[in-house]
Amino acid sequence: MYYDEAEKLSRLEIERLQLMRLQRTLRQAAKSPFYGALFRERGVDPEKVTSLADVRRLPFTTKQDLRDSYPDRLLAMPQSEMVRMHVSSGTTGTPTVIYHTKRDLDWWASLMARCMHMVGLRKTDVFQNMSGYGLFTGGLGIHCGAEKLGCLTIPAGAGNSQRQIKLLMDFKVTGIHIIPSYALHLSTVFAGLGIDPRTLPLRIALVGAEPYTEEARRRLEAMYDMKVYNSYGLSEMNGPGVAFECQEQHGMHVWEDAYLAEIVDPQTGEPLPDGELGELVMTSLGREGMPIIRYRTRDLTRFLTGQCPCGRVHRRIDRLQGRCDDMMIVKGVNIFPMQIERILMSMPEVGQDYLIILERDGYIDNIRIKVEIREEYFVEDMRTLAVLQKRIASRLRDEILVTPRVELVEHNSLPKSDGKAARVCDRRGEGA
Amino acid sequence: MYYDEAEKLSRLEIERLQLMRLQRTLRQAAKSPFYGALFRERGVDPEKVTSLADVRRLPFTTKQDLRDSYPDRLLAMPQSEMVRMHVSSGTTGTPTVIYHTKRDLDWWASLMARCMHMVGLRKTDVFQNMSGYGLFTGGLGIHCGAEKLGCLTIPAGAGNSQRQIKLLMDFKVTGIHIIPSYALHLSTVFAGLGIDPRTLPLRIALVGAEPYTEEARRRLEAMYDMKVYNSYGLSEMNGPGVAFECQEQHGMHVWEDAYLAEIVDPQTGEPLPDGELGELVMTSLGREGMPIIRYRTRDLTRFLTGQCPCGRVHRRIDRLQGRCDDMMIVKGVNIFPMQIERILMSMPEVGQDYLIILERDGYIDNIRIKVEIREEYFVEDMRTLAVLQKRIASRLRDEILVTPRVELVEHNSLPKSDGKAARVCDRRGEGA
Known part of the structure; x- marks a missing residue:
């Protein structure tokens, strides 16, 4: 054996x-x-x-x-x-x-x-x-x-x-x-x-x-x-x-x-x-x-x-x-983009792309994630979308221990460079 | 050792x-x-x-x-x-x-x-x-x-x-x-x-x-x-x-x-x-x-x-x-183009190209070789060229056991195809 x-x-x-x-x-x-x-x-x-x-x-x-x-x-x-x-x-x-x-x-x-x-x-x-x-x-x-x-x-x-x-x-x-x-x-x-x-x-x-x-x-x-x-x-x-x-x-x-x-x-x-x-x-x-x-x-x-x-x-x-x-540190927690990707890609409603935006609000770091939703799931009913949004945020928090602000966006609406999506955008050093 | x-x-x-x-x-x-x-x-x-x-x-x-x-x-x-x-x-x-x-x-x-x-x-x-x-x-x-x-x-x-x-x-x-x-x-x-x-x-x-x-x-x-x-x-x-x-x-x-x-x-x-x-x-x-x-x-x-x-x-x-x-049979003898090339290339008077022509004269096969001579050796004096011609033929006969007809031609006068010289031309099947 x-x-x-x-x-x-x-x-x-x-x-x-x-x-x-x-x-x-x-x-x-x-x-x-x-x-x-x-x-x-x-x-x-x-x-x-x-x-x-x-x-x-x-x-x-x-x-x-x-x-x-x-x-x-x-x-x-x-x-x-x-x-x-x-x-x-x-x-x-x-x-x-x-x-x-x-x-x-x-x-x-x-x-x-x-x-x-x-x-x-x-x-x-x-x-x-x-x-x-x-x-x-x-x-x-x-x-x-x-x-x-x-x-x-x-x-x-x-x-x-x-x-x-x-x-x-x-x-x-x-x-x-x-x-x-x-x-x-x-x-x-x-x-x-x-x-x-x-x-x-x-x-x-x-x-x-x-x-x-x-x-x-x-x-x-x-x-x-x-x-x-x-x-x-x-x-x-x-x-x-x-x-x-x-x-x-x-x-x-x-x-x-x-x-x-x-x-x-x-x-x-x-x-x-x-x-x-x-x-x-x-x-x-x-x-x-x-x-x-x-x-x-x-x-x-x-x-x-x-x-x-x-x-x-x-x-x-x-x-x-x-x-x-690739590691990001948000509110003292180590977060890796792959952790976020894995959660998002396991959900059938999520499309191909997403964008992680790190922002600073005073002294507090925040993580905002724009998530493309597949065409067939992007309905007019705002309540349905709000439920989905909450569910994604909750799944992500379980993984990365920080609650992100999730924004649902339409299929193919995120910027692409060279045909490839930019995944992380760190704006914490910008402005005051 | x-x-x-x-x-x-x-x-x-x-x-x-x-x-x-x-x-x-x-x-x-x-x-x-x-x-x-x-x-x-x-x-x-x-x-x-x-x-x-x-x-x-x-x-x-x-x-x-x-x-x-x-x-x-x-x-x-x-x-x-x-x-x-x-x-x-x-x-x-x-x-x-x-x-x-x-x-x-x-x-x-x-x-x-x-x-x-x-x-x-x-x-x-x-x-x-x-x-x-x-x-x-x-x-x-x-x-x-x-x-x-x-x-x-x-x-x-x-x-x-x-x-x-x-x-x-x-x-x-x-x-x-x-x-x-x-x-x-x-x-x-x-x-x-x-x-x-x-x-x-x-x-x-x-x-x-x-x-x-x-x-x-x-x-x-x-x-x-x-x-x-x-x-x-x-x-x-x-x-x-x-x-x-x-x-x-x-x-x-x-x-x-x-x-x-x-x-x-x-x-x-x-x-x-x-x-x-x-x-x-x-x-x-x-x-x-x-x-x-x-x-x-x-x-x-x-x-x-x-x-x-x-x-x-x-x-x-x-x-x-x-x-x-690549083998040719001439007068019952096996001849390989590389044998001819080796002899020709060992002589300083010979240029880059040569052409082997196989011909039939009645029932008898002949081998004719056109040999490009380097510019500096291609002189006007026919006697000098005749001596060179004989020397090449003799060296070749020692190697291939058949005496070829050697023709000296000017540098760069032989036909090239795709920049590469055609080395052998077998005309024995042509005409009567």
Whole structure:
């Protein structure tokens, strides 16, 4: 039933293992120029970390730290021991680079194989990886996991939809790795060819790399008659294989034998209780070449509480709720646009767009939300609209803990720029 | 000095190993639907192959056989044992597919690592693979060899020249895999940035995938101040790692512990003596998932005679001389345009273009070659030109065994189509 022993660990065993590996990781990290200097400066002594709670006393590592350490100040072993590097696409400024030893790569592939096994893929499956290869970790990362599991792996790469479809059909592909928006696009290519994708033997899709909603998942599952599983990963922690949904499709299990995950308040850096939305902070517990301590992912999520029916006790994180950089603070409360979007999009009366306006009334911040209502719900009867308005405000307050002023507006009446809606407008700094 | 034991084998040991592995390969191949049927039909009994010379009695396998066997009639083991496939780009018609087991991939990576070690790459090297990844074997094939050898491998992929240069410089790259035409292009990008590529620590380039001349190699070596080594491979025999130059840069050693190579007359299929130009025919000796017997590569080369000073006895093939499909038969002799081109291009008086005209005079075929002469050599003195004309004809006769009629023409006087010269014009079917 399980791919490896780590999946069977109890909470106590996981924590014991984590502490041991955290200590080893800190000793290893101290060998790198970056952490060596940081630990000296902050007085961090790896030998004095004697409980998992002590992790809170360790300094954070940020994206900027990685940039400042470019190209090799985070290496904890001689460069000659490294056998691969992945480099961020570096859309802005200095890229970041992550190095791997042979052992690091083996471990990564095992974690990825474990994810794939967890959702039901086996060596008898034919697996098509529709991810770009090269420096992007979604290519080689998923590929090596699939080969390790023993699937017949097709390194299809990105794009070329006609060929993707030919491969899917000719080789009776049962598992794929695909980006949600591309899966939607591919379905239109199928339609153009007069082929119903539900007739394919395809049964499992792994998706990641892009935020998308639960509704989009269900739509994809219906379109292709397959199960779609969410993946979470980031190149700083290898890439894919960090956290993955089990067959319950309710939260992604973080592989806690390989990663120490925390959720902290993005402002204060203080740990948040389970269930509260905050920034995911990750420590690698299995990497020898380039350990990273308390990495600020800038990704927003929460730990799910309770036991997962699948039996694994590795803690689950919720679907990602966006990036910390989007966070607004209103009346002292951290609010993320994605929280608002999720509530609005779950209501059938709400149309495609909305606009969040932050205003200051004297010393008091207010949040006003203009919500487009679908044509068929935008009736003349003011009482009906008032009821809807109240219902939306109440649902939002339950989520963001602040009561917004909700204004219903007509379908397609909000301003668009570049065809895309502007979602947040902060007017608190304007005027007196 | 050597990467593995196989490099030290004597001729006798190689042949003993080849026979043993040929027998095993035939027994394995017989399990596939394609070879099972073929062997029954042709009365091939693997047990009756008792010497390497017996290979000549085995049937050939052609590209068309692979197409007809699409997708899986060449599999010699259950598909569930396969962990990867590579599919030809399939520019025309049905693609061909090559399957690999985990053991096949390990062997392939070892052969590739051996090639890289032979030209001086070590685990201390930083290696940038500028090949496209995905279904093309040059990506994953070279990548896995480099990782196996323990180089710090940068999966840069194809294109994005500015980033390629940034990686080359930031990571002090010492080895690269690159296509010759791209290496030329990249040098212009370097020039545009005001960087002299000779100042880089780069010292070794592996090139393949494209026909290019010895002169182009020397030009690249000078431009980048690095050694350039030729690679030969084809997806039907895994991909790169089939034959590779040693540091002598004189012919590519075929790894005869893994491949049985023959050179045959492309018309008759009969073996040719060492030194004669013909079609390379390859048998995989190390593949369990999908063995291929006597594959007609359509590639033209010759075995080089004599002992290589490097000490390895694995036989060397010459730089590829083009494709069989280009072959002309004149007066019963097989002639390849590349033979003529090589002679012409080695003479300083000859310009960029030439035209081969095949004519029939009664029952006798003639070959006439119009040769453009460089401006500075095209003098008024007819006697000088006549001497040059004779010298060209004589050099050509030595190579192609037929005396051509050589006509010297002025620089840029031959017809071009699409900016490219038409090289061969066969008029033997025309008129009476």
